[in-house]
Amino acid sequence: MHEVSLIENVIALVEHERTKSAFARVSMIRLRLGALGHAEPDALRFCFAAVTAGTIAEGSGLEIEIVPGEGWCPDCGNTVALAQRFDACPVCQGNQVKMTAGDDLRVVEMEVA
Numbered sequence: 529m530h531e532v533s534l535i536e537n538v539i540a541l542v543e544h545e546r547t548k549s550a551f552a553r554v555s556m557i558r559l560r561l562g563a564l565g566h567a568e569p570d571a572l573r574f575c576f577a578a579v580t581a582g583t584i585a586e587g588s589g590l591e592i593e594i595v596p597g598e599g600w601c602p603d604c605g606n607t608v609a610l611a612q613r614f615d616a617c618p619v620c621q622g623n624q625v626k627m628t629a630g631d632d633l634r635v636v637e638m639e640v641a
């Protein structure tokens with residue numbers, strides 16, 4: 529499952545953080561997930577416990593914040609909301625909209641002990 533590798537990346541990032549500031553464990557991880565990305569929040573939640581087992585993030589809570597899709601249209605110069613990847617521009621119907629937000633997964637915060 530694709531979501532497993534995403535969670536593994538998150539754990540790697542958390543481990544890296546620990547090399548900078550020592551902490552014993554992580555109690556909560558907050559992710560920001562793009563609505564147009566390829567990961568399903570439910571699938572992330574589903575595999576989180578299994579993937580974090582035996583790691584520093586074992587038993588940690590998981591919060592997922594969804595970032596809505598957004599794009600920029602070079603035809604009319606507007607920044608527009610994107611409900612779907614490759615949607616036409618809602619202002620001018622142009623088909624060149626470049627996605628500017630809503631495609632990534634980022635760790636925005638974590639609580640450590």
Ligand SMILES: [Zn+2]
Nearest residue numbers: 601604617620
């Ligand atoms: Zn446009």
